[in-house]
Amino acid sequence: PxxxxxxxxxxxxxxxxxxxxxxxxxxxxxxxxxxxxxxxxxxxxxxxxxxxxxxxxxxxxxxxxxxxxxxxREDHPAVTLSDLASFTPAKPNLSGEPDGVGVVGMPTNIVARAGTHEIPGTLFEYDVVVRFTPSAFRFDYGDGSSRTTSTGGSSWEALGQTEFTPTATSHVYADRGTYDVSVTVLYSPAVSFGDGWIDIPGTVAAMTGGYGVRVVEVHTALVDKTCIENPAGPGC
Incomplete structure:
Protein backbone atom coordinates (compact mmCIF):
# COMPACT_ATOMS: atom_id res chain seq x y z
CA PRO A 1 0.00 0.00 0.00
CA ARG A 73 -18.13 5.23 -0.32
CA GLU A 74 -18.39 5.08 -4.11
CA ASP A 75 -18.83 8.47 -5.74
CA HIS A 76 -22.09 9.23 -7.54
CA PRO A 77 -23.02 12.05 -9.91
CA ALA A 78 -23.92 15.34 -8.25
CA VAL A 79 -27.71 15.78 -8.16
CA THR A 80 -29.59 19.09 -8.38
CA LEU A 81 -33.27 19.99 -8.23
CA SER A 82 -33.52 20.11 -12.02
CA ASP A 83 -32.39 16.48 -12.18
CA LEU A 84 -35.46 15.46 -10.15
CA ALA A 85 -37.97 16.79 -12.70
CA SER A 86 -39.27 13.29 -13.45
CA PHE A 87 -39.97 12.60 -9.75
CA THR A 88 -43.28 14.22 -8.76
CA PRO A 89 -44.15 14.42 -5.03
CA ALA A 90 -47.67 13.68 -3.82
CA LYS A 91 -50.19 16.51 -3.66
CA PRO A 92 -51.52 17.40 -0.19
CA ASN A 93 -55.07 16.74 0.96
CA LEU A 94 -57.04 19.89 1.80
CA SER A 95 -60.09 20.23 4.06
CA GLY A 96 -61.68 22.70 6.45
CA GLU A 97 -64.11 23.09 9.31
CA PRO A 98 -66.90 23.75 9.37
CA ASP A 99 -66.86 21.71 6.15
CA GLY A 100 -67.01 24.19 3.26
CA VAL A 101 -68.51 26.94 5.42
CA GLY A 102 -67.16 29.95 7.26
CA VAL A 103 -68.58 32.76 9.35
CA VAL A 104 -67.68 36.42 8.86
CA GLY A 105 -65.40 37.61 11.66
CA MET A 106 -64.76 34.13 13.07
CA PRO A 107 -61.87 31.69 12.41
CA THR A 108 -62.35 29.13 9.65
CA ASN A 109 -59.99 26.21 10.25
CA ILE A 110 -58.14 25.03 7.12
CA VAL A 111 -56.20 21.74 7.34
CA ALA A 112 -53.67 20.26 4.88
CA ARG A 113 -52.21 16.78 5.14
CA ALA A 114 -48.91 15.71 3.57
CA GLY A 115 -46.26 13.28 4.77
CA THR A 116 -42.77 12.04 4.00
CA HIS A 117 -42.75 9.56 1.13
CA GLU A 118 -40.25 7.85 -1.19
CA ILE A 119 -40.30 7.34 -4.97
CA PRO A 120 -37.98 4.78 -6.63
CA GLY A 121 -36.64 5.32 -10.14
CA THR A 122 -33.54 5.72 -12.28
CA LEU A 123 -31.18 8.70 -12.39
CA PHE A 124 -28.04 8.89 -14.54
CA GLU A 125 -28.53 5.16 -15.25
CA TYR A 126 -28.32 4.42 -11.50
CA ASP A 127 -31.14 2.91 -9.45
CA VAL A 128 -32.18 5.60 -7.01
CA VAL A 129 -34.81 6.41 -4.39
CA VAL A 130 -35.97 10.01 -3.94
CA ARG A 131 -37.40 11.00 -0.56
CA PHE A 132 -39.69 14.03 -0.15
CA THR A 133 -40.16 15.52 3.33
CA PRO A 134 -42.65 18.38 3.95
CA SER A 135 -40.80 21.45 5.21
CA ALA A 136 -43.42 24.21 4.82
CA PHE A 137 -47.09 24.77 3.95
CA ARG A 138 -48.26 27.91 2.12
CA PHE A 139 -52.00 28.55 2.45
CA ASP A 140 -53.80 30.90 0.04
CA TYR A 141 -57.23 31.72 1.46
CA GLY A 142 -58.78 33.12 -1.70
CA ASP A 143 -59.32 36.66 -0.44
CA GLY A 144 -55.79 37.88 -1.13
CA SER A 145 -54.47 36.64 2.20
CA SER A 146 -51.86 33.90 2.60
CA ARG A 147 -49.84 32.28 5.35
CA THR A 148 -46.77 30.02 5.43
CA THR A 149 -46.44 27.59 8.32
CA SER A 150 -44.31 24.61 9.32
CA THR A 151 -47.42 22.51 9.89
CA GLY A 152 -50.45 21.51 7.86
CA GLY A 153 -52.69 22.07 10.87
CA SER A 154 -55.13 19.86 12.78
CA SER A 155 -58.83 19.71 13.54
CA TRP A 156 -60.24 21.55 16.53
CA GLU A 157 -61.01 18.21 18.16
CA ALA A 158 -57.44 16.93 17.71
CA LEU A 159 -56.12 20.19 19.18
CA GLY A 160 -58.52 20.01 22.11
CA GLN A 161 -60.08 23.34 21.14
CA THR A 162 -63.67 24.48 20.79
CA GLU A 163 -65.12 25.41 17.39
CA PHE A 164 -64.37 28.83 15.89
CA THR A 165 -61.15 29.32 17.86
CA PRO A 166 -57.85 30.32 16.18
CA THR A 167 -55.34 27.69 15.04
CA ALA A 168 -51.95 27.86 13.30
CA THR A 169 -53.68 27.50 9.91
CA SER A 170 -57.07 29.18 10.45
CA HIS A 171 -58.24 32.37 8.73
CA VAL A 172 -60.81 35.06 9.50
CA TYR A 173 -62.84 36.32 6.52
CA ALA A 174 -64.06 39.91 6.62
CA ASP A 175 -66.82 39.64 4.01
CA ARG A 176 -69.45 37.23 2.79
CA GLY A 177 -68.79 35.29 -0.38
CA THR A 178 -67.36 32.08 -1.77
CA TYR A 179 -63.58 31.74 -1.67
CA ASP A 180 -61.29 29.27 -3.45
CA VAL A 181 -58.69 28.02 -0.97
CA SER A 182 -55.43 26.31 -1.99
CA VAL A 183 -52.32 25.00 -0.26
CA THR A 184 -48.79 24.50 -1.59
CA VAL A 185 -46.48 22.08 0.20
CA LEU A 186 -42.74 22.71 -0.06
CA TYR A 187 -40.88 19.40 0.07
CA SER A 188 -37.19 19.03 0.94
CA PRO A 189 -35.77 16.27 -1.30
CA ALA A 190 -33.05 13.70 -0.64
CA VAL A 191 -31.70 10.90 -2.83
CA SER A 192 -30.19 7.49 -2.10
CA PHE A 193 -28.14 5.36 -4.47
CA GLY A 194 -28.26 2.53 -1.93
CA ASP A 195 -25.47 3.72 0.35
CA GLY A 196 -27.06 6.52 2.39
CA TRP A 197 -29.18 9.65 1.94
CA ILE A 198 -27.89 12.79 0.24
CA ASP A 199 -29.83 16.01 0.90
CA ILE A 200 -30.52 18.12 -2.20
CA PRO A 201 -30.50 21.91 -1.67
CA GLY A 202 -33.82 23.65 -2.37
CA THR A 203 -37.46 22.62 -2.28
CA VAL A 204 -40.00 21.06 -4.63
CA ALA A 205 -43.59 22.39 -4.60
CA ALA A 206 -46.85 20.45 -4.85
CA MET A 207 -50.18 22.33 -4.86
CA THR A 208 -53.80 21.41 -4.21
CA GLY A 209 -56.63 23.88 -4.84
CA GLY A 210 -60.32 23.96 -5.55
CA TYR A 211 -61.51 23.86 -1.94
CA GLY A 212 -64.45 26.24 -1.79
CA VAL A 213 -65.47 28.02 1.41
CA ARG A 214 -68.86 29.80 1.55
CA VAL A 215 -68.62 32.56 4.13
CA VAL A 216 -71.89 33.76 5.68
CA GLU A 217 -72.98 36.26 8.29
CA VAL A 218 -74.58 35.12 11.52
CA HIS A 219 -77.17 37.25 13.31
CA THR A 220 -78.86 36.56 16.63
CA ALA A 221 -82.57 37.13 17.01
CA LEU A 222 -85.11 36.31 19.69
CA VAL A 223 -87.95 34.22 18.30
CA ASP A 224 -90.93 32.52 19.84
CA LYS A 225 -90.84 29.44 17.62
CA THR A 226 -88.24 27.15 16.10
CA CYS A 227 -87.67 26.90 12.34
CA ILE A 228 -89.47 23.56 12.40
CA GLU A 229 -92.48 25.16 13.98
CA ASN A 230 -92.27 28.26 11.79
CA PRO A 231 -90.18 27.65 8.63
CA ALA A 232 -90.81 31.25 7.51
CA GLY A 233 -89.44 32.72 10.74
CA PRO A 234 -86.33 34.95 11.00
CA GLY A 235 -83.15 33.12 10.03
CA CYS A 236 -85.02 30.04 8.75
Missing part, protein backbone atom coordinates in the same frame (compact mmCIF):
# COMPACT_ATOMS: atom_id res chain seq x y z
CA UNK A 2 1.08 3.59 -0.55
CA UNK A 3 2.71 5.48 2.28
CA UNK A 4 0.85 8.28 4.02
CA UNK A 5 0.37 11.20 1.67
CA UNK A 6 1.14 9.12 -1.44
CA UNK A 7 -1.43 8.09 -4.02
CA UNK A 8 -1.32 4.44 -5.11
CA UNK A 9 -1.82 3.47 -8.76
CA UNK A 10 -3.60 0.28 -9.83
CA UNK A 11 -1.26 -2.24 -11.41
CA UNK A 12 1.97 -0.71 -10.04
CA UNK A 13 4.57 -3.08 -8.68
CA UNK A 14 4.04 -3.86 -4.99
CA UNK A 15 0.57 -2.19 -5.10
CA UNK A 16 -2.53 -3.63 -3.45
CA UNK A 17 -5.84 -3.58 -5.34
CA UNK A 18 -9.22 -4.76 -4.13
CA UNK A 19 -12.92 -5.02 -4.82
CA UNK A 20 -16.12 -5.13 -2.80
CA UNK A 21 -19.30 -6.85 -4.01
CA UNK A 22 -22.69 -6.32 -2.34
CA UNK A 23 -24.52 -9.66 -2.44
CA UNK A 24 -27.70 -8.32 -0.84
CA UNK A 25 -27.02 -10.03 2.49
CA UNK A 26 -23.38 -9.05 2.95
CA UNK A 27 -20.34 -7.45 1.36
CA UNK A 28 -17.55 -9.66 -0.03
CA UNK A 29 -14.13 -7.97 -0.09
CA UNK A 30 -11.12 -9.34 -2.01
CA UNK A 31 -7.64 -8.09 -2.82
CA UNK A 32 -4.41 -8.94 -4.63
CA UNK A 33 -0.81 -7.76 -4.17
CA UNK A 34 1.01 -7.24 -7.48
CA UNK A 35 4.77 -7.85 -7.57
CA UNK A 36 7.36 -6.74 -10.11
CA UNK A 37 7.84 -9.02 -13.14
CA UNK A 38 11.67 -8.63 -13.04
CA UNK A 39 13.49 -11.97 -12.81
CA UNK A 40 15.83 -12.90 -9.97
CA UNK A 41 16.01 -14.85 -6.74
CA UNK A 42 14.58 -11.92 -4.78
CA UNK A 43 11.10 -12.44 -6.35
CA UNK A 44 10.88 -16.15 -5.66
CA UNK A 45 7.62 -16.91 -3.85
CA UNK A 46 6.52 -13.26 -3.70
CA UNK A 47 3.20 -13.54 -5.62
CA UNK A 48 0.59 -12.94 -2.92
CA UNK A 49 -3.18 -13.42 -3.09
CA UNK A 50 -6.08 -12.82 -0.70
CA UNK A 51 -6.81 -16.57 -0.97
CA UNK A 52 -3.86 -18.98 -0.70
CA UNK A 53 -5.81 -21.64 -2.60
CA UNK A 54 -7.03 -19.31 -5.38
CA UNK A 55 -6.12 -20.14 -8.96
CA UNK A 56 -3.83 -17.56 -10.54
CA UNK A 57 -6.22 -17.26 -13.50
CA UNK A 58 -9.28 -16.41 -11.32
CA UNK A 59 -10.55 -12.84 -11.53
CA UNK A 60 -10.15 -10.81 -8.35
CA UNK A 61 -13.44 -8.94 -9.00
CA UNK A 62 -16.65 -10.00 -10.79
CA UNK A 63 -16.04 -7.15 -13.25
CA UNK A 64 -13.16 -4.70 -13.81
CA UNK A 65 -13.32 -1.35 -12.04
CA UNK A 66 -10.93 1.52 -11.31
CA UNK A 67 -8.57 1.51 -8.36
CA UNK A 68 -10.28 2.55 -5.12
CA UNK A 69 -9.78 2.60 -1.38
CA UNK A 70 -11.53 -0.26 0.42
CA UNK A 71 -14.14 1.10 2.82
CA UNK A 72 -14.64 4.36 0.95
Missing amino acids: AAAGEASVCGNANAWTGCAENTGSGVDIGGTKHKSDSSGDNNSGDNYSSDDEADADDDTCPSPRPCYEVGM
